[in-house]
Amino acid sequence: MRNVINWFEIYTTDFDRAKKFYSTVFNCKLTDVPMKSDRHTQMQYATFLDSEDKSGFNGALVKIEEAKPGMGGTLIYFASEDINEELSRVEAAGGKIIRPKLDTGAFGFIALIADTEGNMIRLRSAL
Incomplete structure (x- = not known):
């Protein structure tokens, strides 16, 4: 059976602050992706990639006028080797x-935990 989850987006109000938070906490690199739109709305996008071959769970930080961050929305679990780290x-x-x-x-x-944008996320590890 295939996993039906293939992408997630975490919404931000301060895009650079959110990128710094996630790259610091998870010791990972986020990659800015230029987004083209027919609309006048500015959109900022930076991706998390699970692995070099882009398999597994992937997602992005997003700043867009139509979506705001905050508690009580979708809860995303981030995998961890050792949650204490x-x-x-x-x-x-x-x-x-x-x-x-x-x-x-x-x-x-x-x-x-709560990120710098007010989103609530969950960490999960075997240790």
Whole structure:
């Protein structure tokens, strides 16, 4: 059975601040993608890529007039080798730890954080 999730978007109000937060917490590079539109709305887009061959879960940070960030929307889980590593960088990157590391038994560990844009995301690791 194929995985039906193939892309996600995290909305931002301060695009550069959000890029800095995610690249710092997850120690990853985001790639700016120029977007062409027939509309007058400015759109900024930067992608997360799961691997060099672009397989797996992929998504983007997005700044667009029609969509605003915030708590209570879709919850995205970010995979982690050791959840303590990402948690140690959250507050220094301008985010907030909402629920610290929680042992979920056979499902590993989870934590709930807020990014600099007010979006809530979940971390999940085996450690």
